[in-house]
Amino acid sequence: MKRVLVAADDITGADDIGLMYYNSGHPSVLYPFPSAQQACFGDCSKLVVDTDSRFVKPDEAYRRVYEVVRRFAGQADQFFSKQCSVFRGNIGAEFDAMLDATGEPFAPVVLGFPDNGRTTLDGIHYVYGVKLEESQFRNDPVNPMRESDLVKILSAQTKRPVCSVSWREYEKSDESLVRILQEKKKQGGYAIFDVRNNRDLERLAAVLENERVICGSSAIAYYLGMREPAEANTEGLETCRAGEKVLCLAGSLTPQTAAQIAFAEATGCPVLTLGTTELFDSARREKEMERLREAYREHRNSEMVVLRTCSEPEQIRRTKELAAERGISAPAAATAVSDALAGLAYALAQEDGVRNIIVCGGDTSASFCRRFQVGGMRVGPQIEPGVSVCTSLERSDLRFVLKSGSFGSETFLEKAKNKLLQGEHNHAV
Structure with a gap:
């Protein structure tokens, strides 16, 4: 079974991606930031560590992610940088930390989460059909988002090359998607893939499943998990006592x-x-x-x-x-x-x-x-x-x-x- 280490930039995002693996038949364990040093795979193949790094300074975000990834470098088969689905926070610093810690030159970025209204078309990100810069996140009280072009957002935070891959480029066949991926890997840096719907996520997962590093939001994790045999999961909720609140x-x-x-x-x-x-x-x-x-x-x-x-x-x-x-x-x-x-x-x-x-x-x-x-x-x-x-x-x-x-x-x-x-x-x- 593939061991996956996820570094998530906040605790709800960590839970979000843990659920994606759970729903695809892979129980996951999650450690919040204060307990990151206690984190271990245990009996689970999917380990999620919250680095609580979305709103700290970029160099601190880099340090937290780098240390977590280096710690599990010899234990995990795949590394996932889980970010906010509207690209708030220290995106570039955290992606760079993951590539530096693993020694990988390239990572695909998949931010789309159609079930929660996040889609990417021609590199432009949307929230329930509204451009990110015109959505509710425009006036976010801590991290206002005034740009919808994901390449521009990420390029402002990293010195590595950044490009986007339109759905038009890979819609014809899976073979074309494989070819595009290989071309982008030669360039290095980051390639941001369009996502219109869950079918796009399923197709991307089939091509990206063996990539050592994947970046983005949680949704693709479900489809990556579905490409592995399901693990036994008998964890249940303890029966409630009368009068619970x-x-x-x-x-x-x-x-x-x-x-x-x-x-x-x-x-x-x-x-x-x-x-x-x-x-x-x-x-x-x-x-x-x-x-x-x-x-x-x-x-x-x-x-x-x-x-x-x-x-x-x-x-x-x-x-x-x-x-x-x-x-x-x-x-x-x-x-x-x-x-x-x-x-x-x-x-x-x-x-x-x-x-x-x-x-x-x-x-x-x-x-x-x-x-x-x-x-x-x-x-x-x-x-x-x-x-x-x-x-x-x-x-x-x-x-x-x-x-x-x-x-x-x-x-x-x-x-x-x-x-x-x-x-x-x-x-x-």
Whole structure:
């Protein structure tokens, strides 16, 4: 069985690609960034390590990826640089680190994820049919995306050659795709392949399956996994006890997460909002936390309670201002907010015995893993594309969902809650 080492730039992306391998019959184990040194393949052939490198400085992102890849250079058959499906972050530094660490001169890049609306046509990236630069990510609060040409985005971050391969070049036959790949490998650097639909991913996987390094988003991993014999998978969810509850942490400010919270609230789910402007003064912070603890106790008999950060534009602007006045950068302020939300959730979970958690947002998911001391996890059954149920390696009764903020349908939180509470065992693959 092919051993694959994945270096993922954030925790929700790590879960995302772990799920792709799981769905293709290959159980995977995932280690969040604070526990990267503990990572090992164990009894799994697919190992995913979160480098938490999307929003750090490029040289630090390079170092983290390089060290992880070098550590497993003699153990893995294939290396995968898992990146944000809209190319946010230190793309060039992380791709370069992987090539430098493996000694490979070339890597194909496949960013398309059609099931979540990400497609690439003639090198231009789209989100649900809208150019990336015109999509919701144009005004991302931490990493605004003002360019749709993937070659331009990557070329600005690497000195290696970058080119794109249009679907028109390889649509006629698989043989033409093989020929194009060989031509691009001679040039070295990176070749970004168009993806219109899942059929394109399937065809690309057939040609790329033996490449030592692959870069991009998670979707192609499913098709790569399908080209290997399935492994036995008997991991299941522990049966729920009566009276189980779910706690949802929502730090994401994306329209998708906002719609999911609104739907949950409309169905009767209590939603408690953390006032982020209160977090940068110790006295006001403690008062705000106590307010939310009391509010939670009033709803402790509810099947699910949502803890969210304030999404009002004026509150977001004021939060950034207060952080800046204290010399705190925008990424650091976002982490501080996520840490506060995770800390509150941990206190409430300890008090109320909650062991089922839904987390919305990459930064919030990272904070959750740190605060709940999740050293490693097994990726379990899918809820919706790109999002699974995970189980802590240290605590088999701690089950959680780590969702990218921009993933999921309007009814996602309801689906995730039901999946956590049904406690059914998975069938063997």
